[in-house]
Amino acid sequence: MEKQTVTIYDVAREAAVSMATVSRVVNGNPNVKPATRKKVLDVIERLDYRPNAVARGLASKKTTTVGVIIPDVTNAFFAQLALGIDDIASMYKYNIILANSDENGSKELQVVNTLLAKQVDGIVFMGNKIGDDIKQEFKRAQIPVVVSGFMGEEDNLPSVSIDYVAATKEAVTNLLNHGNQHVALVTGPIDQAINGKYRLSGYKQALEAAGIEFDDASVFGTNESYDAGYKLAEQLQNSDISAAFVGDDELAAGLLNGLTDRGVKVPEAFEIITSNDTKYAEVTRPKMSSVTQPLYDIGAVSMRLLTKLMNSEEVDERNIILPHGFVERDSAK
Amino acid sequence: MEKQTVTIYDVAREAAVSMATVSRVVNGNPNVKPATRKKVLDVIERLDYRPNAVARGLASKKTTTVGVIIPDVTNAFFAQLALGIDDIASMYKYNIILANSDENGSKELQVVNTLLAKQVDGIVFMGNKIGDDIKQEFKRAQIPVVVSGFMGEEDNLPSVSIDYVAATKEAVTNLLNHGNQHVALVTGPIDQAINGKYRLSGYKQALEAAGIEFDDASVFGTNESYDAGYKLAEQLQNSDISAAFVGDDELAAGLLNGLTDRGVKVPEAFEIITSNDTKYAEVTRPKMSSVTQPLYDIGAVSMRLLTKLMNSEEVDERNIILPHGFVERDSAK
DNA sequence: CTGAAAGCGCTAACAG
DNA sequence: CTGTTAGCGCTTTCAG
Numbered sequence: 001m002e003k004q005t006v007t008i009y010d011v012a013r014e015a016a017v018s019m020a021t022v023s024r025v026v027n028g029n030p031n032v033k034p035a036t037r038k039k040v041l042d043v044i045e046r047l048d049y050r051p052n053a054v055a056r057g058l059a060s061k062k063t064t065t066v067g068v069i070i071p072d073v074t075n076a077f078f079a080q081l082a083l084g085i086d087d088i089a090s091m092y093k094y095n096i097i098l099a100n101s102d103e104n105g106s107k108e109l110q111v112v113n114t115l116l117a118k119q120v121d122g123i124v125f126m127g128n129k130i131g132d133d134i135k136q137e138f139k140r141a142q143i144p145v146v147v148s149g150f151m152g153e154e155d156n157l158p159s160v161s162i163d164y165v166a167a168t169k170e171a172v173t174n175l176l177n178h179g180n181q182h183v184a185l186v187t188g189p190i191d192q193a194i195n196g197k198y199r200l201s202g203y204k205q206a207l208e209a210a211g212i213e214f215d216d217a218s219v220f221g222t223n224e225s226y227d228a229g230y231k232l233a234e235q236l237q238n239s240d241i242s243a244a245f246v247g248d249d250e251l252a253a254g255l256l257n258g259l260t261d262r263g264v265k266v267p268e269a270f271e272i273i274t275s276n277d278t279k280y281a282e283v284t285r286p287k288m289s290s291v292t293q294p295l296y297d298i299g300a301v302s303m304r305l306l307t308k309l310m311n312s313e314e315v316d317e318r319n320i321i322l323p324h325g326f327v328e329r330d331s332a333k
Numbered sequence: 334m335e336k337q338t339v340t341i342y343d344v345a346r347e348a349a350v351s352m353a354t355v356s357r358v359v360n361g362n363p364n365v366k367p368a369t370r371k372k373v374l375d376v377i378e379r380l381d382y383r384p385n386a387v388a389r390g391l392a393s394k395k396t397t398t399v400g401v402i403i404p405d406v407t408n409a410f411f412a413q414l415a416l417g418i419d420d421i422a423s424m425y426k427y428n429i430i431l432a433n434s435d436e437n438g439s440k441e442l443q444v445v446n447t448l449l450a451k452q453v454d455g456i457v458f459m460g461n462k463i464g465d466d467i468k469q470e471f472k473r474a475q476i477p478v479v480v481s482g483f484m485g486e487e488d489n490l491p492s493v494s495i496d497y498v499a500a501t502k503e504a505v506t507n508l509l510n511h512g513n514q515h516v517a518l519v520t521g522p523i524d525q526a527i528n529g530k531y532r533l534s535g536y537k538q539a540l541e542a543a544g545i546e547f548d549d550a551s552v553f554g555t556n557e558s559y560d561a562g563y564k565l566a567e568q569l570q571n572s573d574i575s576a577a578f579v580g581d582d583e584l585a586a587g588l589l590n591g592l593t594d595r596g597v598k599v600p601e602a603f604e605i606i607t608s609n610d611t612k613y614a615e616v617t618r619p620k621m622s623s624v625t626q627p628l629y630d631i632g633a634v635s636m637r638l639l640t641k642l643m644n645s646e647e648v649d650e651r652n653i654i655l656p657h658g659f660v661e662r663d664s665a666k
Numbered sequence: 667c668t669g670a671a672a673g674c675g676c677t678a679a680c681a682g
Numbered sequence: 683c684t685g686t687t688a689g690c691g692c693t694t695t696c697a698g
Contacts, residue, residue: 005691007690007691007692008691008692008693009691009692017668017669018668018669018670019669019670019691019692019693020668020669020670020671020693020694021667021668021669022692023692023693023694024667024668026692027693031667031668032667032668033667033668036667036668048473050446050449050450051450051691051692052391052450052452052690052691052692053447053450053451053452053692054387054390054391054396054451054452054690054691054692055391055674055690055691055692055693056691056692056693057387057674057692058385058387058388058391058674058675058676058690058691058692058693059673059674059691059692059693059694060674060692060693060694061674061693063387065430065451068431072416073406073412073415073416073419074409074412074413074415074416076407076409079406079407079412080407082406082407082431083405083406083407083433086406086431086432086433087433090432090433095430095432095447095448095451096430096431096432097398097428097429097430097431098401098415098419098429098430098431099419099423099428099429100416100419100420100423113383114386114428115428116383117383117384117385117386118386118387118398118428119385119386119387140381226612226615226616250612253616257616257618260618279559279583279613280612280613280616282559283559283586283590283613283616283617284616284617284618285590285593285617285618338675340674340675340676341675341676341677342675342676350684350685351684351685351686352675352676352677352685352686353677353678353684353685353686353687354683354684354685355676356676356677356678357683357684359676360677364683364684365683365684366683366684369683369684384675384676385674385675385676386676387674387675387676388674388675388676388677388690389675389676389677390676390690391674391675391676391677391690391691391692392675392676392677392678392689392690393676393677393678393690394677394690
């Protein structure tokens, strides 16, 4: 009942060559005579030999494994990114260690530590505000890290995302053009850069361009959940706000349904534009107009960038901005 | 710019003890004098030593890493399971290598192979029909595997799920009790055991109990997508079917919206009960009545079971059935 | 083109 | 309670 293990040594013996030669054929090293190669391959087949990646990792100091730090897999936004990451990773023969962080700094730090202990070759990080302690570890470990789905430039880390400032500005301008005098900005926690910095900035730019004064009371930072949106409906109904740009689809769906259930007609009496164009935007009634983001691609490009970095290849652009778009549906006029 | 590495040997030298002793304190072995322990701990702190998990894995033949094979992370059902798995895993100090399989046999096999090459200590498998080739590998590798979210008994593997037969029977009976003479069973691919075997069986039992003859034309096996459901609406509208039990929430949401868009009132003219009680069931209008499954728990219990198996602990029940429920909302009378 | 040998960093008997 | 000594299975010079 022992874990049977056929090692490189067994193969070498059976094939009457040295371990080094077996290692060469396994690794596709061209310096092997075809005849020898075939002989070795035959033995490998016969013995059903499978190289031990752990031993390989120890000897070569490369694990072909990358860490992926994700706030929450059950969030459609992150799950899409993760899918893109995983696809490209497996295309390049890497495996993914997935770790949920809850966007919680201390958990993130712990996760980073175990990832580094496992000698991952690189890390894809999803999240805002990367703590100094974490940056410290990244620096010390000397492994490449790319921030995915968030603008990472302020952390001075390579990143892939869309231009949240521009996307927000466009969406809000759209709402403003429909004659709405008071447009709300509804997002997740405002202390996250993506909200409090980028989206807020785009929001202000749109206001300014329209000659409307910024009002702090029109900014709602809450948590990104359906329920939070649903609850927010009451507050918005009792204000002079008549439109909202929302930073998360579940949040937007909650707001939409909350409004509808309270008798507020969308889009006639209240317009909504959401951000991520996930399935939620199509499932609600009315369907939601949304900024579109190439989520899968953001993940895929992140991973591709990481492979380059792990290979010490030249990269011309460390902070990649992918194009966003807009899809008009029925929650805005 | 070298990857700085302080090893156990450095610590031993600085602390003037042997590697073995350092190893002992790192691993919490009680056979170390408190004074020595403190001395070592201090050096570890000072040198910022972090054990290399790869070396440890090679020496101990345990990687504290488990593989998770998932059909599609972006599917809310699986994502919930994954969250439960990850939480318990990290609670027990395991990491997760996440691999998407697309429920595609050959990709699954490939994934299993690389997971085994990486010497994972165990595997959580989500999916129907586990190919013989894969079972073969599992057997050869001698590592524990638990099937999560699917009934794994026919594969003779440990598993955690709800009782799909009973859940389906109840839901269909419910629909039948409302006077529907023709109730459809709408699921993903019928060649998957969960659909073609368990759900179908529950469906037939309900029919039989109600004295209604089974009609093959009332069973719809399609793919689990919003669009598939939306398209199915036309077919159902033009039949004598007046209710459906649906095996997936996105699929159900598509059907619901398709029906509504075609002028069929739900639940007045057509009733729908769905299966997974994910957010989709709440987002649609009308909200969908649904079988409820403790998805997070299924994942959590799967992982917990796996830890026991990896520890060679006794387990009294290899095929765990968690309780399901039903939540009445507005898509059924 | 191939082999010998020295580790990679750590755990695990086995002594003492 | 602590040290010595082998490896774990593979990669990687270095010779030849």
